[in-house]
Amino acid sequence: MILSGALLALFGHFLVLSLLSIGGAITVAPDMHRVMVDQMGLLSDAQFNASIAIAQASPGPNVLFVAVMGYQAAGLAGVAATLFGIMLPSTTLALAAARWGHARREWRAVQAFKAGMAPIVIGLLFSTGWILSAQTPGWHHIIPTIVAALLVWRTRVHLLLLVGAGAFVGAMGWV
Amino acid sequence: MTENSLAQPSSKKELFVAFTVLALQGFGGVLAVAQRVLCEQKRWLSRDQFVEILSLAQILPGPNVCNVALMIGDRFFGWRGAFAALAGMMAVPLVIVLFFTALYSQYALNPAVAGALRGMGAVSAGLIIGTGLKLVGALRANPMKTPICAALLVAAFAAVALLRWPLVWVILALGVGACALAWMRLKPRVAAVSRS
Numbered sequence: 544m545i546l547s548g549a550l551l552a553l554f555g556h557f558l559v560l561s562l563l564s565i566g567g568a569i570t571v572a573p574d575m576h577r578v579m580v581d582q583m584g585l586l587s588d589a590q591f592n593a594s595i596a597i598a599q600a601s602p603g604p605n606v607l608f609v610a611v612m613g614y615q616a617a618g619l620a621g622v623a624a625t626l627f628g629i630m631l632p633s634t635t636l637a638l639a640a641a642r643w644g645h646a647r648r649e650w651r652a653v654q655a656f657k658a659g660m661a662p663i664v665i666g667l668l669f670s671t672g673w674i675l676s677a678q679t680p681g682w683h684h685i686i687p688t689i690v691a692a693l694l695v696w697r698t699r700v701h702l703l704l705l706v707g708a709g710a711f712v713g714a715m716g717w718v
Numbered sequence: 719m720t721e722n723s724l725a726q727p728s729s730k731k732e733l734f735v736a737f738t739v740l741a742l743q744g745f746g747g748v749l750a751v752a753q754r755v756l757c758e759q760k761r762w763l764s765r766d767q768f769v770e771i772l773s774l775a776q777i778l779p780g781p782n783v784c785n786v787a788l789m790i791g792d793r794f795f796g797w798r799g800a801f802a803a804l805a806g807m808m809a810v811p812l813v814i815v816l817f818f819t820a821l822y823s824q825y826a827l828n829p830a831v832a833g834a835l836r837g838m839g840a841v842s843a844g845l846i847i848g849t850g851l852k853l854v855g856a857l858r859a860n861p862m863k864t865p866i867c868a869a870l871l872v873a874a875f876a877a878v879a880l881l882r883w884p885l886v887w888v889i890l891a892l893g894v895g896a897c898a899l900a901w902m903r904l905k906p907r908v909a910a911v912s913r914s
Contacts, residue, residue: 561779561780562779563779564779564780564781565776565777565778565779565885565886565889566776566782566885566886567780567781567782568780568781570885593822593826594819596835597815597818597819597822598815599745599746599747599835599839599842600745600746600818600835600838600839601745601811601814601815601818602741602742602743602744602745602811602814603741603742603744603748603807603808603810603811603812603814603815604741604744604747604748604781604783604784604807604808604811605746605747605748605781606781606784607808607811607812607815610812610815610816611815611816611819614816614819615819622812622816626812629780630780630781630784632779632780633778633779633780633781633784633785634780634784634785634788634804636778636779636780637774637775637778637780637784637785637788637789638788638789638792638797638800640774640778641771641774641788641789641792641793642792644774645793651901651904651905652901654900654904655897655898655900655901655904656773656897656900657770657773657900658860658861658862658897658900658903658904659862659893659895659896659897659898659899659900659901660773660776660777660893660896660897661769661770661773661856661857661860661867662857662860662862662866662867662868662870662871662874662896663773663870663871663874663889663892663893663896664769664772664773664776665769665850665853665854665856665857665871666870666871666872666873666874666875666878667776667874667875667878667885668749668846668847668849668850668853669846669847669850669871669875669879670874670875670878670879671747671846672843672844672845672846672847672850673843673847673875673879673880674878674879675746675747675839675842675843675846676840676843676844677879678839679836679839679840684836684837684839684840685840687837687840687841687844688840688841688843688844688847689844690844691840691841691842691843691844691845691847691848692844692845692847692848692851693848694844694848695750695754695844695845695847695848695849695851695852696848696851696852699758702743702750702751702754702845703743705841705844705845706745706746706838706841706842706845708837708841709837709838709839709840709841709842710834710835710837710838711834711837712837713833713834713835713836713837713838713840714830714831714833714834714837715833716829716830716833717837718833718836718837718840
């Protein structure tokens with residue numbers, strides 16, 4: 544059981560990381576590793592990697608990997624420290640920025656932001672897909688990735704059906 | 719889809735339930751499901767509005783889909799709506815992920831489980847790419863010309879996916895240039911409106 548002082552330090556650190564997590568909490572994962580594994584010794588390397596893998600295999604937003612880390616480090620109190628820490632600052636900022644922008648949506652600057660960012664945002668989506676795909680070794684898995692992309696783009700097939708099919712071909716050892 | 723044909727959630731509870739159901743369908747990321755449910759099934763947002771909200775959600779710190787949930791909730795019901803949408807996105811998935819954590823150590827080495835996870839990962843990469851392909855259509859109405867949009871899209875992809883440059887710098891460098899270009903393209907139209 545770790546001391547509440549350590550939990551407080553963890554909470555404080557995640558508050559800062561929250562404001563740096565442009566592109567999602569996963570972008571600051573290297574720094575979480577530095578603090579929780581190397582500095583504080585709250586998690587092993589294997590536990591750290593498993594946290595990300597478990598969250599990706601579970602339904603819901605990927606940021607929940609942060610909760611898994613907190614849970615493995617200090618149970619539910621750890622979840623509170625890491626999850627509230629990573630969410631509070633970014634949530635507050637997102638709400639304020641969205642209100643500011645929406646109230647001024649007729650402004651030329653706001654419209655220029657919207658138009659200018661649109662192609663970049665879509666480019667970033669392709670990047671996320673690419674990076675997710677590239678982190679799996681081998682090349683067989685590219686086939687379900689391409690098939691899923693085409694089906695999502697062109698049809699209305701249920702997304703859970705696609706994920707289930709992926710789990711099936713994976714469990715059979717085909718990818 | 720015109721903005722007139724859009725619907726609205728009737729209550730904060732409907733928001734909470736919708737985001738819970740949506741989050742529970744999202745394995746390896748919720749964005750693909752969010753686009754499908756919010757734009758196509760519920761019709762709470764047009765494709766343009768989705769890209770707009772996503773733009774802001776992506777340049778701000780924090781998990782993108784959580785920022786999207788907050789902004790949509792806030793637009794319909796203020797901060798209480800924002801909280802309802804975010805809570806819907808996180809509460810039930812949090813319980814499930816902690817449950818999986820407890821199970822994980824027993825099944826992590828099972829080859830069928832490891833294979834299934836790999837297959838699901840491959841599909842979730844495809845879901846994101848397919849969502850991107852769908853949203854490309856929203857660029858047709860962009861005030862910047864199509865070749866410029868295409869160049870920006872490819873540059874963002876190359877910098878982040880291929881060169882692995884830090885996202886902050888890519889967004890800053892490309893974003894400032896793109897917004898300046900869009901600003902200049904918007905000028906004549908805004909002037910014409912103000913004259914009439």
